Amino acid sequence: MYSIVKIIQGRCRPWNISIAALICLTVYNVMLTVKLMYTQECPKQQRITIQKIPQVVYQKCNKNTQYNQDDPFSTLDLELGRWDDQHKYKLFDNIVVGDKYVVLNELFKTCLATQGSLDKLPSLIEVANNWNGPISLATFAASEEELNALLFYILYLKKCNEKINDKVSFHLALTKERRPKKYTIDEDRLREVKCDSPVEVLQHLTKNLKKGSNQWRAKLPYPQNHLRNLARKNCQAGFVFLTDVDIIPSSNMAESLDVFLGEAECKEGEKKCAYVVPTYEIDERVAFPHNKTDLVRMANKGLARPFHHKVFIYNQYATNFTRWQSTKDETNDVHISHPVTNFEFLYEPFYIAPDIVPPHDERFIGYGYTRNSQVYEMYVAGYEFLVLSPIFTCHWGLQVKRSRPTWREHQNNLNRKHFEAFKKEVFARYNRDPLNFMNTRKN
Template structure:
C-alpha cells in the first residue's frame, strides 16, 4: 500500500511538472508575453565605478541575500500575478535543466546515423536539432544573463572570445550541413584548450536532413588539431607585428568552400540557441562580437534596482567597430579615448548608418556618470536593429528570413509592436573588430537583401493581424 501511495505521488508530481512545462511552452510559442523577474538572489548595488579599473570583471560572489526585490516605489512585487508567473517559469527552467538527460553521443558513422534518426526535426523538416550536445559546467544562479549566439562550423573558434569576455553562461547554436566529424574535432580541441569554454558555453548542433554526414578524415586534414596556440582568441591575445591581430590558425587557412545551395538559417539558429537559455535574461549577439568587461554584473545590479521597469524593456547595448589592430578597450573611458583617436566608431556607421543611428551615440558618449544616469530612453525607428539584453519572453525570430537582410530587424520590429520599450545602457558596450565598409560584404548580399525585402513587407502586414490592438507600426 505504501508503495502504491508513493507511485501515485510520483505520478502526480510528474503530471504537475509536465503541465507546468506545457503551459510555459504554449505561452512562449504564442508570444503571450508574461514578464517578471525572478525573486531570487541578485548582486548588491554599491558605490563603486561601473567597472573594476583593472579591466577585469567584478567578483561574482558579491550577491545580495535578499530574495524579494522591491519595485521602484518601494512596494513588494510579490502581489503582482505577472511577476509571480515569471518566478514560477524561472524556477521551472532550472528544474528542467537539472533533470535533463545527457545528450546522446557517437563515435562512428553508424552511431551518428542512429542518433540522427532519433533527434527532433524542425517544423520545416529540414534540420535535426541536437540540443545541449555539450553543456556548460557552471550552474546558473537566478537572476542571470545568458549570452546567445550562432555560427557555422567554420567559425566555432569565435566562441573562445565569447567565453573570455562574458563571465556568465553562453548558449551557441552551430550549423553543420557538411562533415560532422571535422566540426566535432574542432569543438573537442577548443574545449580541451580553454577552461572558460568548458565552464561557460553550451553548444547545440543543427544538422541538415539528408546532407550532414559523419566521415572520418586524416589528422592532417584538420587544421585546428594540435597545439593549443592555434586556438588563441584574437581579442584576448596581445598584438604582434606592429598591431596585427593574432589570429587562430583556422583563419590563416584558405577560405573554406561554402555549402552550395544551402541558405544559412540564421534566425532558426538564434531560436535554437535561445531555447537553450534557462536564465532570467538573455543577450543575443553575433558570434564575432565581444561585450565589455563587467557588463553582465553591471546590468544585474541595474535590474535589481528597477525590477518593474525591466518587465517590458529591451536594454540596448551600444555597438562599436574597432579599427583592426587597435588595442582592445577594457572599460568605458578607454573606449571613449579610442573613439576620439579615430580608432573606433559606431557600428555600421559607413555600411548602414540609419540602421544604428537611433541609438544616439552622441548622448552615450556625453554621459559622465553611468551610475547616476544608467540608461536613456529611445523610441524604435525604421530601420533600427540594435542588440539588447531582455527577458526571455521577447518574440521569437521569424525563421522565414535566411541569409542576409531583415533577419534581425524583423524581430526588433515585432518587439516594438508587441509593446516593449527601448532603453540604452550607458555602462557597457559591444565591440566588433574591424571597420565595416559597404564593399566588404559578400557578392550575393544585394540579391539576398532584395529577396528578404519583399518578405519583410509581408511580415509587417502579418504583425497587424497578430497585434490588432497595438498602435505601433514598423
Template sequence: MRLTIVRVMIGGLVSVLIILQLVHLSMISWLENKATSISNGRRSAGSGSLPGKHNHSSRDRTRSQHLEAKLDTTGSYKIYHSYMKSAALVKSKSQELPNSDVTLITQCSVNNLYHLVDLVVRWKGPLSVAVFSFGPDTSTFNNVLFTLRECFPAVKENVTFHLVQPITEITETLSSAKALSFTKLSCDTILNDIKDQSLESPQQKNYAHQVPYPSNVLRNVARSGALSRFIFVVDIDMVPSANLRTEFLHLSRSSIILQEETEYSKRTAFVVPAFEMRDDQHVPLNKERLLYDMSHYGHIRPFYIEDCSYCQNHTDYHRWENTKGTAGAVNIAYTVEWKPLWEPFFIGHRDVPLYDERFKQYGYNRISQVCEMNVAGYNFAVLDNAFLIHKGFKEKSSYHAHKLNENRKNKELFLHFQEELKVKYPDSSKRCQT
C-alpha cells in the same frame, strides 16, 4: 461562410505541414541509422588516430548521450539541441528553472569559432552557441569543439554548443549511442587553424552560397539553451564592454522595477550601443577608453555607419556619448522610441519574441524581431556605460556579390511579415511600417 472555408483551408495546410515534418524526421532517422551502421563497419575494420594527435575514446560526459534531430519551422534544417553542454549546466541542480543570470547568445559557422575565446574571456558567464555545419567530415567538427573545450577551460565551463545542419546532411556519428572518439588538436594553433579554414572546407563559412545561412534559426536554437531570466543576443565577432554582465546583474537586483517579474522588466529591451573597430586593435574595456580611442585615433566608429546608418542611429549615439554614468556600473540613461528599420542589440527577458526563421542570409533578420517587439508594446531603454564592439569595419566592399539580391528578397518577405503582425496583434495600435 467564406471565413469558415478559409479556416478549414488553413487547418488543412497545418495538417499537411505536420505530416511532412514527420516524414522528414523519419527519413532523418533512417538515413542516420544507415550511416551509423556504415560508420560502425568502418571502425570495426580499423581506423587509427590522426598522426601526432591524441585520441580520446572515452565519451565526453557533457556530450548528450541520445541525440535526436528536430526540424526548424521551415523544415529545411535539422537541429541537435545541447550538442555539448557546459560543465556548469551539467552541474546545475535547477536546469528546469530560469535563474537571475544573463546568458550571452550567439551563432556562427565552424570557421568563425575562433572568435569565441574573446567572448568567453569578457563575458565570464553562461553562453549558448548555435553552430552551422555541413560537409562530409563531422568528426572534424567534433574535434574542433573538443579541442576548444580542452584548451580553454572557460569554454568547457560556460559554453553550451548546439548543432544545426541542412536537412540533406547525412551525419555519421550523431545518432550513435556508443562512445565517440575525439581527437585533440594543437592548443597552440587551434584558433589560427580555424581562422585559416584549414580544418574545414572553404565553403564552410557564414553566408555560404551553396547552402543558405539560417541566421534566425541559429539564434532561436541558441536561445533555447538559455535558462537565465535575461538573454543578450550578439554576433560571434562582437565583444562587450568589460564587466557588462556583472554590472547589469547588479542593476537588475538593485532596481525595484527589475527585481521581480514585472510587466516592465518583461517588456523592456535594454539597448547596448554597438560600435565597430579596425582589425587588430585592442578592444577597449570601458566607455572612457572607447570615447578616447574614437576621438583621438579614429579606429572606432558607430556600428554600420557606412553600410546602414539608419539601422543603428536611432540609438542616439551623440546623446549616449555625452551621458555621464557612474564608473563601474550600468544604469538606464534614457529611453528611445522605435523607428523603422532599427535593429539594436539589447539585453532582454528570455520571453522576447522569437526570430522569424524564414529570414536567411542578409537582410531584415534582426529588424523583423525588433519590429514585432514594437507592435507587442516593448520599451527601449539605453544603458549608459555598456557597449558592444564589432571586430573589423563593416564596409560595402567586404560583402559577397549576392548580398543586394538577398536584401531584396528578404524585403519582400518583410512586407508580408508586417501584414502578419496586424493579425497576430489585432489589439495593438502600433505598427512598424517602413
C-alpha cells in the same frame, strides 16, 4: 485400502502436471527477460567512427546500451534531433555542455545567447574571457565535411580553454538537403594540435571547405534566425543577452548586470522593455577598451565608431551614440542612460530581455530582414528600448562598404518579399501599425 490410494493418485496426477507446466513457463519468461535486458544488438544502428589506430567504431543503441565514455558527443544522435517548423533544418540541443553551465545559469541572472558559423568561432575565446556567466552557442554545418571540422574545433576549444570548457553549451543545426549520416573525430590529431594557434588550426581545418561541393553559402542560405532561437531557448537564466559570436562584451558585464537587473523595473514579464547595449566597431591595431572612458577616447580619435556606421547606418542609429558618449556617468554601476526615442525600421540593437519576447521568424533565411524584423515586432508589441551605460560591446575591425556578392543580394530580395506577408501578420496579431506600414505598398 489399495484401491483408495489408486483413486487418490489418479485424481492428483492432472494437478501435478499443471504445477510442472506453470514452473516451466515461469522459468522461460525469466530467461527471456534476462536476454532482452542484456542483448547487445541495436536495431537501425548509427555508426560513429572515432579515428584511432586501430580504428574503433561506437554503435549507439537505445536505453539499455552503455555509451563509451570516450565519445565526447554521446548525446548527439544524427538520426534524432527535432525539425524546424518548415522541415528544412534538423536541430540538436546541448550536443556538448560546459562543466559549469547548469550551475552558472543558477548563479547569474543573464545568459549570453549567441550564434556563429565555424569560421567565426575563434571569437568565442574572447567572449568567454570577458563574460563570466553562462553562454549558449548555436552553430551550423552544411555538409558532413563541415560537421567533422566543426565538432573537431569545438573539442579543440574545450581542450585548450578552461573558460569555454566550463561556461559554454553548444547546439547544432543541420540542413535537410545535405544532412550527414555520421561524423568522424580524429582523436590522435586532437591530442597533437597545439593550443596557442586557434586561428591557424581553424584555417587548416577549413582550407578545403570552400571548394567543390562545400562551396555552399552561395546556394544554401545561412539560417541565422533558426540559430538565434536555438541559442535563446537553451538558456536557463531569467534574462537573455542575444548577440552574434563576434560581438565581444565589455569585461565583467555579467556581474554588473546582476546588480542592475536585481533592481530594474523590467522584471520577468512585469513590463515590456529591452535593455540595449551600445555596440562599437574598433580598429584592430588597438587594445580592447577597459571601460567606457577608453572607448569614448578611441571614438574621438577615429579608432572606434558605432557598429555598421559606414556599412549600414540604420542598423544601430536609433541607439543615439552621440548622447551616450557625451553623458558623464555619475557611477560605474550599470544604469539606464536614455530611452530610444527615434525608433525606425531596420534598427537591430543587441539587447537584454526575458526570453518571452517574440521569436525570430524563421522564414527569413540568409541575409536581410533577420534581426530587424524581430525588433520591429517587439516595437509593435509595445516594448520600450532603454540604452544602458557604461557597459558596451565591440566588434573588431572598422568595416567599410564593399560591393556585395550577387547571391547575398538575392537572399535579401527574397526576404523582402517575405516581409510583405510578415508585416501584415504582425498587424493582425497586435492591431497596431506605429510605423504606418499598412498604408504603403512596399518598404
